[in-house]
Structures are given as C-alpha cells and as structure tokens.
Amino acid sequence: MQVQQTPLILASQSIYRRELLSRLQLNFQCISPNINESIKHNESTREMVLRLGKEKALKIAENHQNAFIIASDQSAYCEGVHLGKPGSFEPALAQLRHMQGKTVTFYTSLVLKTPTTLLEHIDETRVVFRTLSEQQLERYLKQEQPYQCAGAFKSEGLGICLFEQINNQDPSAIIGLPMIKLSNWLTDLGLLLGEQPLP
Numbered sequence: 547m548q549v550q551q552t553p554l555i556l557a558s559q560s561i562y563r564r565e566l567l568s569r570l571q572l573n574f575q576c577i578s579p580n581i582n583e584s585i586k587h588n589e590s591t592r593e594m595v596l597r598l599g600k601e602k603a604l605k606i607a608e609n610h611q612n613a614f615i616i617a618s619d620q621s622a623y624c625e626g627v628h629l630g631k632p633g634s635f636e637p638a639l640a641q642l643r644h645m646q647g648k649t650v651t652f653y654t655s656l657v658l659k660t661p662t663t664l665l666e667h668i669d670e671t672r673v674v675f676r677t678l679s680e681q682q683l684e685r686y687l688k689q690e691q692p693y694q695c696a697g698a699f700k701s702e703g704l705g706i707c708l709f710e711q712i713n714n715q716d717p718s719a720i721i722g723l724p725m726i727k728l729s730n731w732l733t734d735l736g737l738l739l740g741e742q743p744l745p
Contacts (some may be wrong), residue, residue, distance in 0.1 A: 547629050555610055557602040557617035559635060560696075560701070560738040566618065566723040570738060579605040579617070585630075589621040592653045596668055596706070599655035615659040618723050622697045624650040631694050638687050638698035642708070645697070647677040652697065658731050667727045669719035673697075674711040 554574040557568055563575055579602040585594045602617035622629040622644055634636035650673050658665040678686075686708065693699045694726045700707030703713070718725035732738045 548577065549552045553610065553613035554737070555606055555613045555615045557606045560722055562700075563618060566718055566725055567728075569725070570729060570732065572732075572737065574616075577606055577610075579603075581605055583619070583630075585621075585628055590699040591621050591628050591651075592668060592670075594628075595619040595621050595653045595655040596657075596666060599667065600664065603657045603659035603664070612661050614661075614735075615657075616723075616728065617657045617659070618655055620652060620654040620696045620722055622650050622652045625646055629697050631696055632698045633693055635687055635693070637682060638693055640686070641698040642683045643680075645675045647675060648675050650697065650712060652720055654722065654724055656727055658728070660735065665731055667724060669714065669716055669724040669727070671712060671714035671720045672700075673709055673715075673720070674713075675708055676710050677731055691740045 554572055556563060557566070557579045559576055559578045567574060573687050580638060581598070581601050583598055590668045598619035599617045603615045606615045606617070608720065619626045625648060627644055629641050630645070632641050649687065652671040652673060654669045656667040656669065686704060690700055692698050692705060699708055709728065714720065716724045716726040729738060
C-alpha cells in the first residue's frame with residue numbers, strides 16, 4: 547500500500563465505483579453528494595452527465611476544500627431516448643426492449659476537483675445489443691435486479707449476455723468510472739507511482 551497524505555474523496559455511494567477506485571490501492575472515503583440528478587430541458591445526455599459530475603464534485607468541495615474529489619455520472623442514449631437508472635422492474639424492462647438489436651451510446655463523465663483546479667472528461671462507450679426474447683429479458687432482470695444501473699444491466703455480471711459488442715477505449719467506464727483517465731490524472735498529480743516510500 548502506498549503512503550498517501552492527500553485526502554481523497556469519492557463523491558458517490560456506488561459499490562461499483564468504490565470497487566473500481568479501490569483497485570488503485572489508495573485511501574479514500576465515500577460521501578454521497580445528494581444532488582438533483584434530473585435532466586434539464588433541451589439538455590443532451592452528454593451535457594447532463596458532465597454537468598452532474600461537476601455538480602457532485604463541487605457539492606462535496608463545499609465542506610472539503612483541501613481534498614481531491616472524484617465524481618462521475620453515467621447515462622445512455624438510444625434513438626431519441628435518454629436512458630438513466632430505471633429504478634424498478636417495469637421501467638428496466640422497457641429500457642431493455644428499446645435497446646434490442648440497436649447500438650446504444652453510454653456517456654460516463656469523470657471529474658477531479660483538486661484544491662486548485664477542476665479536471666473533466668467524458669468517455670463514450672458504444673454497446674451493440676442482441677435481440678432476445680421477452681422471457682429472457684424478464685429472467686435476466688429478476689436474476690440480477692440492475693435497477694440502479696443506467697441501461698438496466700451490469701456489464702461486469704450476467705448483463706454481458708445481452709450484448710454482441712462493446713466498443714470503447716476504457717473497459718472500466720461502462721461499469722461507472724473511467725479508470726484509465728483517472729489513474730493518468732492521479733499519476734501526474736503525484737498520488738500514484740510517486741516517490742512515496744513503499745513497503
């Protein structure tokens with residue numbers, strides 16, 4: 547474990563983002579920003595996820611001005627329909643029906659708020675969905691219950707059976723946190739692979 551003095555906060559209570567960030571072997575705490583995550587009128591999905599990522603980081607920064615704060619938001623877009631977290635079975639089934647046989651773009655924002663600057667990034671992942679039966683979709687949802695996941699699936703779990711292809715530059719982004727960009731930022735800032743003594 548690297549020695550780390552800088553306070554690091556993940557602006558999320560997501561177990562998926564927490565697991566991803568823990569791979570970097572840094573000490574961090576998770577704090578939920580509790581903001582309104584609704585899309586605004588005439589706002590694109592891409593614009594929304596970047597705005598929400600920044601709002602989450604800035605909300606936490608109000609009480610933690612000296613910390614490094616990591617925030618992210620994710621949503622999807624498919625043929626005129628914005629696809630966020632479905633929340634329950636019926637909306638999740640409607641999302642999966644809509645995506646059958648189509649290419650869906652998932653936008654995942656990444657924001658790093660330091661005491662002196664704000665870094666921002668958007669990852670785009672294009673997922674090609676298979677066409678499955680209604681019974682298969684229902685069976686998947688009842689087994690995995692991905693109701694708090696944008697697009698109503700968990701790509702790191704059984705949801706992989708819904709796809710024909712995933713096209714992206716960072717496989718961790720679809721899970722909820724673009725780890726390649728984040729690790730590059732943290733390395734450049736000296737929090738990773740710096741000159742701290744290692745055990």
